[in-house]
Amino acid sequence: MANDKEALMGMGFDAARVEWALKATGNRGLQPAMDHLFENEGKPIPDLSAVSESASRPANAMDVDDDEDAEALKTLGLKANDIEAKSIKCSECGKVFRNTAVAQFHAEKSGHDQFExxxxxxxPLTEEEKKEKLAELRQKMIEKREKKAIEDAKEQKVSETIRRKAGKDMGQIKEDMEKRQAMKDAEQKKKDKIDDARARAAIKAQIEADKKTRAEKFAREKALRHGQEIVDAPASAPVASASTAAPTGVAGKDFKETRLQIRMSTGGQPYTTTLPSESPLREVAEFLAGQLLTVDVETISFAQHFPRKAFTKSDFSKSxxxxxxxxxxxLIATPPGP
Structure with missing residues (x-):
């Protein structure tokens, strides 16, 4: 028994599977154990304590007195009336088996159910036959390992192809996301630049307005100190300076835009804006109403100190x-009286 186990393990069979084969075949030798191993290749190993040793009885006199062997023979389609039987033969394929256990395994694997x-x-195998059987078993084991190695290589190649494709797809997705982010950053940078330019222009306009307010205040204080008449010289200054700054030979009608400074008659900071020269005076009222919630477009009035002129409601539709x-x-804006 020990030699059979060592021989089978030397062929590359698992120790637990060898013990199962030896026990299932009643330790009848190397040949039955090898038959069992091939018949049950790929099947899970059962609990060895539950494996029947009914095959341990002599093969030249089949004992069918107990219920277990009678049931096995009945399953295989045999009759328990010939105690001189030395083997069991499959009527469908012609294979001959030593005992009912091996025949049962053949029936389960092949589906054959006709035995006699x-x-x-x-x-028993001769020494030469044993060597040939061992060589055959080793060759089958080698072929099985080679086949498994080829299948593993194919599976690995497929897995590598899938992995590379997935990596390429992820790389493309990442590249697209980076491009979209770059475009978004460029648009935001452009918007920030425009906003900064507008903010600087607003600050510059506010500084100019503050300068004019301080100049007007200084002129008033100077006139009071010297007892002179208070005039709106600073207010008329922008018109004069703008007129003198106009290029030679360019008439007022040739300017496409008009820059206005609007001062409230009630005091406070002036407001500046630039409108198309074809805009009606009503748009000036609408601009002022957008700056001050207290201004009503329908009731506000405008006047000019230099040259002195008051504008009426009929002028609101004129450019x-x-x-x-x-x-x-x-322009001097005057809200309606209380």
């Missing part, structure tokens, strides 16, 4: 060019 008792005695306010002017 046989007086043919299965002779800034028609009213002689181009290219720049200072």
């Amino acid at each position: 008792e046989s007086t043919e005695e299965i002779k 800034l060019r028609e009213l002689g306010l181009t290219p720049s002017a200072v």
Whole structure:
């Protein structure tokens, strides 16, 4: 038994599977154990304590007195009336088996269910046959390992192809995301630049307005100190400076835009804006209403100190060019009285 186990393990069979084969075949030798191993290749190993040793009885006199062997023979389609039977033969394929256990394994694997008792005695293998069987088993094991290695290589190649494709797809997705982010950053940078330019322009306009306010205040204080008449010289200054700054030979009608400074008669900081010269005076009222919630477009009135002129409601529909306010002017806005 020990030699059979070592021989089978030397062929590359698992120790637990060898013990199962030896026990299932009743330790009848190397040949039955090898038959069992091939018949049950790939099947899970059962609990060895539950494996029957019914095959341990002599093969030249089949004992069918107990219920277990009778049931096995009945399953195989045999009759328990010939105690001189030395083997069991498959009527469908012609294979001969030593005992009912091996025949049962053959029936489970092949699906054959027609068996008959046989007086043919299965002779034990000679030393030469054992060597040939061992060589055959080793060759089968080598072929099986080579086949498994080829299948593993194919599976690995497929897995590598899938992995590379997935990596390529992820790389493309990452590249697209980076491009979209770069475009988004460029748009945001452009918007920030425009906002900064507008903010600087607003600050510059506020500084200019503050300068004009301080100049007006200084002129008033100087006139009071010297007892002179207070005039709105600073208010008329932008018009004069704008007129003198206009290029030679360019008439007011040729200016496409008009810059206005609007001062409230009630005091406070002036407001500046630039409108198309063809805009009606009403747009100036609408601009002022957008700056001050207290201003009503329908009730506000405008006047000009230099040259002195008051604008009526009928002038609201006239353009800034028609009213002689181009290219720049200072307007005094007066809300209605209480």
